[in-house]
Amino acid sequence: MRQLIKFSARWEYNDKENKKVCENRGREFTDIPATVAIVGDGIYNGVYFPAEELKKSLQKWDGKPLCLDHSDSILHEIGYISNPRLVDGKKLVVDPHIADYTKYAKDALAWIRLRREAGQVPEVSISAWVDIETEEIEGHGKVRVARNIEPVHLALVTEGACSPEAGCGIGISYSEDDNPWDVKTSWDNDSVTFSPADIPVYYAPSNFYEGDDMKEKKDFGVVPPNPKNYGKDATGSWSKPRLSDFTNKSWDELTDREKRAIASCFAWAPKMPPERFTDLKLPHHDPKTKNVVWRGVVSAMAVLFGARGGVDIPSEDRKKVYNHLAKHYRDFGKEPPEFHALEEGGVEMAEKLLKELEEEEKTTTEEEEVVEEEKVENEESSEVVELRKKIEEYEKAIEECRKAREELEKKVLDLSMELDQIKEEKKKLEEMRGKPKVAVEESESKELIDEYERLKELMKKL
Numbered sequence: 001m002r003q004l005i006k007f008s009a010r011w012e013y014n015d016k017e018n019k020k021v022c023e024n025r026g027r028e029f030t031d032i033p034a035t036v037a038i039v040g041d042g043i044y045n046g047v048y049f050p051a052e053e054l055k056k057s058l059q060k061w062d063g064k065p066l067c068l069d070h071s072d073s074i075l076h077e078i079g080y081i082s083n084p085r086l087v088d089g090k091k092l093v094v095d096p097h098i099a100d101y102t103k104y105a106k107d108a109l110a111w112i113r114l115r116r117e118a119g120q121v122p123e124v125s126i127s128a129w130v131d132i133e134t135e136e137i138e139g140h141g142k143v144r145v146a147r148n149i150e151p152v153h154l155a156l157v158t159e160g161a162c163s164p165e166a167g168c169g170i171g172i173s174y175s176e177d178d179n180p181w182d183v184k185t186s187w188d189n190d191s192v193t194f195s196p197a198d199i200p201v202y203y204a205p206s207n208f209y210e211g212d213d214m215k216e217k218k219d220f221g222v223v224p225p226n227p228k229n230y231g232k233d234a235t236g237s238w239s240k241p242r243l244s245d246f247t248n249k250s251w252d253e254l255t256d257r258e259k260r261a262i263a264s265c266f267a268w269a270p271k272m273p274p275e276r277f278t279d280l281k282l283p284h285h286d287p288k289t290k291n292v293v294w295r296g297v298v299s300a301m302a303v304l305f306g307a308r309g310g311v312d313i314p315s316e317d318r319k320k321v322y323n324h325l326a327k328h329y330r331d332f333g334k335e336p337p338e339f340h341a342l343e344e345g346g347v348e349m350a351e352k353l354l355k356e357l358e359e360e361e362k363t364t365t366e367e368e369e370v371v372e373e374e375k376v377e378n379e380e381s382s383e384v385v386e387l388r389k390k391i392e393e394y395e396k397a398i399e400e401c402r403k404a405r406e407e408l409e410k411k412v413l414d415l416s417m418e419l420d421q422i423k424e425e426k427k428k429l430e431e432m433r434g435k436p437k438v439a440v441e442e443s444e445s446k447e448l449i450d451e452y453e454r455l456k457e458l459m460k461k462l
Contacts, residue, residue: 007044040090051090057149065153127152228288238295245287307350
């Protein structure tokens with residue numbers, strides 16, 4: 001759909017000459033000691049602007065009017081922009097010029113000078129025709145995307161399409177990544193390095209403008225950035241965390257950095273850092289590990305859709321909170337519920353989400369019980385097998401002992417029979433030799449006793 005939209009750009013001072021005569025016009029213009037940057041690959045006024053689309057529109061920016069407050073009146077056109085060029089592959093930069101002979105040139109120049117002397121920068125805003133379609137963009141999910149950009153004009157404004165504090169006005173620019181953010185102050189070209197925990201992620205509201213007139217700016221909340229390098233917990237249980245789950249300090253004792261770190265476990269805060277722990281809404285990260293918990297994400301989405309009494313946040317913030325939670329759904333390989341269900345009331349969807357969560361918890365509990373039973377059965381089976389093995393070993397040993405005993409008893413019997421035979425033979429020999437009977441008997445008795453004792457010892461050993 002073709003739309004005329006407005007979105008903020010960034011004013012950056014430089015050291016250009018203040019005055020020059022434009023030869024092709026023959027009139028005096030003031031070259032403002034600044035450039036204006038239109039940054040791609042970012043969300044402006046609720047619309048995602050790809051860098052490649054800015055690149056395609058590069059030459060269309062040359063000569064476009066510079067005016068005041070997006071006015072269509074010829075009286076408020078004070079100059080033009082020129083020299084469009086692409087920097088770093090995604091930043092379109094133009095030079096602003098003010099025609100000294102226009103009605104409000106003196107007022108505009110005075111305002112720009114006043115802003116600089118105050119250590120501030122003017123805000124500037126772009127008006128352009130674009131084709132807007134909802135697309136799936138990596139890193140952003142489903143968003144409205146601007147294609148076929150046709151610039152209309154650049155405007156000096158008292159307040160841009162979204163504020164500098166929201167990251168899409170003048171003065172600072174940043175992107176969400178794992179590296180420290182280099183934030184440049186436009187008025188002195190100094191750089192200050194912040195960590196992601198120091199700067200919250202904001203999104204420009206999509207309904208900031210209505211027609212050609214600016215609506216009164218509302219106090220929107222903040223979607224805190226995720227904890228750095230967070231992991232995923234697909235099976236862990238979930239319960240709403242308390243402050244004591246994060247720290248043993250009171251909220252007033254915490255530093256701003258510590259408050260932001262705690263806020264990163266939630267999906268919404270009224271401001272950064274929050275004034276109170278109770279201001280934080282829709283928790284879904286584990287307080288200790290900072291891992292995103294699947295059941296926490298589903299619970300937060302259900303509450304956003306109205307479950308358990310819903311959540312008290314501005315209606316304008318619901319889409320950006322939804323996008324944040326929807327990204328976590330995709331972290332787990334799941335498709336989030338459609339946002340239009342929330343716009344249509346969301347109660348039915350909220351009940352469905354809670355029912356699915358309860359069924360999932362029930363299924364998980366049953367599975368854990370089955371696993372535990374199988375584990376016990378396996379342990380019992382293992383013990384029975386081990387006992388049976390030992391019994392078989394004992395029975396085998398007993399059988400071997402029984403056989404050995406039988407063999408020994410047989411040997412003893414054989415030896416006893418041999419002994420009796422030896423005695424008979426000795427007796428006959430003695431009689432043949434004619435030895436006295438008593439002596440023979442004593443000798444034989446002694447030999448028999450010795451032999452008997454020997455056999456007894458042998459039996460003991462066996």
